[in-house]
Amino acid sequence: MKLPDGLLENIRAKTPLLHFITNYVTVNDCANITLACGGSPIMADEASEVAQITSLCSALVLNIGTVNERTLSSMLRAGRHANTLGIPVVLDPAGAGASDFRNNAVKLLLKEVNFTIVRGNISEIKYLSHGVASTLGVDASAEDRITEDNLKDALRFAQNFSVATGSVIIISGPIDIITDSGSGYVLRNGHPMMSTVTGTGCMSGAVAGCFLGAGSARPLDAAVSATAAMGVCGELACEKLQRVGGGPATFRNLLIDSMSMLTDSVLRDRARLQQVF
Amino acid sequence: MKLPDGLLENIRAKTPLLHFITNYVTVNDCANITLACGGSPIMADEASEVAQITSLCSALVLNIGTVNERTLSSMLRAGRHANTLGIPVVLDPAGAGASDFRNNAVKLLLKEVNFTIVRGNISEIKYLSHGVASTLGVDASAEDRITEDNLKDALRFAQNFSVATGSVIIISGPIDIITDSGSGYVLRNGHPMMSTVTGTGCMSGAVAGCFLGAGSARPLDAAVSATAAMGVCGELACEKLQRVGGGPATFRNLLIDSMSMLTDSVLRDRARLQQVF
């Protein structure tokens, strides 16, 4: 199955401005992958300015990786304002399940804000859906891992969560799942090296924001394309890494480099996308 | 026209300590370019310690990229204390024009603190001067872009803003403008790759802090030298990038690497500096 064509080129033509309220661990990576993808990032988390910043932007990305009371309140304001203006919003529930504070934060965010896309690992999304935590920090727990055996169950689960929230759901992992209420996709791109650096998940959310912000993709297409773009860049970076040598820090640079050089045709040729329903 | 000689060497001989209150997006880049340039960075934003930290330092760099109520108050304290002690202060009005909060923040900073150097893109500086925003996030808007055609107007505008503030003004862009009330310079260094990564503007402010902090340059010379140093390093990094291959993440590394290897003689040979008045 082929991805829709021309979406990356469209991002680069439009340079969508993205507002991030995100964690301070991977924020620089999120800014740089946004630029590499063709968007323009602005980070702003002061409660008294976030609504106004959001209103300048084509998409809002909320990531709770290092959320606190102050920035949660800013996320709620920005998210509600984005909803009012019809600006798409991405949620990355980083570490959901790991603490009551974080759990209440995502509960509140999901209650108060309509998210266009929710992107997390399987443990985080399971927590959001069932309220039962198997999260181990910010990584998916082994017991939750999606395999060929439990893939259909995971898709069904993601679809149900999409129905409940009205959001397109991306579950990132060795096998990625992307679904809305009506269609479900499986994507088999990416490389294990991607989990050796921090921030590849956060960067996926940023890239999803770019595809949404450029405005001509349906949310499901934006989610599939963004997930494929990250996976393909992971593969390209790894192929280059095998030629030049190096470890995770070099890989991270090559990943961002690859995004800046990715074209729609390479993306479509390499995406291993399967529509399941 | 030649840059003053020996200023880089002087920074490396003195290792000036720089106090930063800056955004969490590019803070690591600011720290590393400061080290590469020969300075020593300390980041501290707790209101109850900033005056004391500033008093240890040879320059203070304030960057409002992710400013909030708390850190704005710290910036004001640190800035006023620097003024009292005669320590030079750099302002980077990142994103000025983008929100009322940010606009009030820069208004307050400009009212309460005398800045030695103000460095921003054309849209930010225009906002500071006229109070009219054409800022699109943290990048200059296309309509504002300085070209050979409007260069003289831009210089006059920057000079007027310098007269009004008493600060040396750096307007960064494809063509850089540096001016105080009496002299105006145009610098034609740098490379478009510099806008493909986040932080090159912020790093320019850091480098300006290094030249100021080392103590033997007049503010105008510090501003011109710092702007030239960033531009020349952008060119050197790009030349290396063309040999080794890669994209923006590799470029960012090469930019910082280049600063660490830059010498006064290379800087003076490559700076394309023109005095206009």
Add this chain to the structure above:
Amino acid sequence: MKLPDGLLENIRAKTPLLHFITNYVTVNDCANITLACGGSPIMADEASEVAQITSLCSALVLNIGTVNERTLSSMLRAGRHANTLGIPVVLDPAGAGASDFRNNAVKLLLKEVNFTIVRGNISEIKYLSHGVASTLGVDASAEDRITEDNLKDALRFAQNFSVATGSVIIISGPIDIITDSGSGYVLRNGHPMMSTVTGTGCMSGAVAGCFLGAGSARPLDAAVSATAAMGVCGELACEKLQRVGGGPATFRNLLIDSMSMLTDSVLRDRARLQQVF
């Protein structure tokens, strides 16, 4: 003298989860070196969640590099909770001596929390011990520098501070000192390039957290192994840098890369460790 064997392999087998409350300058480097070493990092500083996050983890790392009133309170909560649960805690007193706020912060932390390991440069540790500051920002001051001449005094001083605190003490520098109340070690690994980038000290603390968190090393062995691992990786990165060319930014990447490829046998072969008492 040889390091204990198998400790790195043990980290990679157990993937210890580490809770960081750390500065926003080098936080990304700390996360990536933790992953490269075999651990899994989670950064969380909201006071209402830190105890719960700590309780999920195998070690807690507190770094006061950009501490403020809010995060100090979170550090105290997390530290006390770690003590209650018997979870090892690392303190990095970044910039101790530079301001009253920072000095009171470390005083409070040392009073309220039992640290398994305290890691700092000589000026910071001297401040903690004597309450007299010669700190210049976040770097050791020249007058404090440990040389072959004052090495015995420095060891004795570190031992006394270890007796007073009950913590293993790591003094990082050109010559590293590691001591508890009964034994003292000198380590002669590392490279001057390590001080040309920000974060190598912070990363040492992160690596110490990995060795502690994996659970099978005595605190003194964890401290010695972590310090040796950072020093050896600094050397390996520098050797590679000499082959491929580049400056500090490239070096930083090679340092993290080296940690991901480091094995126990290389670590033991290259560690230049001497037991002094």
